[in-house]
Ligand SMILES: O=C(CSC(=O)[C@H](Cc1ccccc1)CC(F)(F)F)c1ccccc1
């Protein structure tokens with residue numbers, strides 16, 4: 001399966017508002033496979049389509065325990081199409097984040113402790129649910145990517 005080069009700071013695609021996904025077709029499946037392979041190769045816990053140069057509203061959340069979040073859940077990677085943050089907790093939490101598009105940086109970012117999210121799967125079915133902790137953090141980080149916001153624009 002193909003991987004793709006990851007856009008880094010300065011690449012205009014990172015600062016655009018991505019377009020909604022409308023075709024749940026084989027092209028979307030192929031894009032998702034490339035996105036997944038690229039994330040795994042880069043050892044990320046998430047990745048958004050704009051990071052491989054595709055300005056579409058699609059990302060992957062793939063929390064796993066790591067040195068910064070040792071109690072992070074190990075989860076099946078979740079493909080989230082046209083994700084929406086419905087609401088977020090009033091409590092915020094500072095946490096260290098990295099970004100495959102901002103190499104070598106670890107920045108302390110404030111995020112909602114939990115969020116209510118809605119998204120579609122690859123078949124176009126709508127799902128919603130409450131995400132907590134590190135998984136909520138990754139979702140918020142990836143949603144920023146779909147709105148052209150990187151860690152640099154988010155510095156606390
Ligand atoms: O695995 C990473 C590498 S950076 C990463 O996986 C980004 C996702 C992310 C890491 C940490 C917090 C939130 C999101 C991926 C990106 F940039 F494509 F979105 C990591 C970095 C800091 C804390 C915990 C894990």
Ligand SMILES: [Zn+2]
Nearest residue numbers: 098099100101
């Ligand atoms: Zn990122």
